Amino acid sequence: MHDLGKNIFINYARSAGFNVIDLGVDVATARFVGAVKQHHPLALGMSCLLTSTEKELGKVVQELKKHGLRDKVKVIIGGAALSERTAGDAGADVFAPDAITGLDVVKKWSAAR
Numbered sequence: 001m002h003d004l005g006k007n008i009f010i011n012y013a014r015s016a017g018f019n020v021i022d023l024g025v026d027v028a029t030a031r032f033v034g035a036v037k038q039h040h041p042l043a044l045g046m047s048c049l050l051t052s053t054e055k056e057l058g059k060v061v062q063e064l065k066k067h068g069l070r071d072k073v074k075v076i077i078g079g080a081a082l083s084e085r086t087a088g089d090a091g092a093d094v095f096a097p098d099a100i101t102g103l104d105v106v107k108k109w110s111a112a113r
Helices: 004-015 029-039 055-066 084-090 099-112
Strands: 043-047 074-078 094-096
Touching: 004 043, 004 099, 029 043, 029 055, 043 055, 043 099, 055 074, 055 084, 074 084, 074 099, 084 094, 094 099
Parallel strands: 043 074, 074 094
Antiparallel strands: none
């Protein structure tokens, strides 16, 4: 498991004043959905390092829809194995190629809220 990029983003986001709930690595779909239900976040971030795990991103988005939560949270994805196309295929709102870009996106979402 590789969580370096996730941890870099979390540190940047916390330094910018965001409250971040870190679910860790190898997170089950139900845990993502439960966290969105419990915390009502502005955004849900997911990261993948391996292309073999990218299909799980779409499953999370589908479960958010199933539980009536997709329109209540923005979904941002990042990771070396991902792309704009992956984000579109998964139903995410945006792909961030790095932590700084991801933080800029979340800042914009926060300002528009």
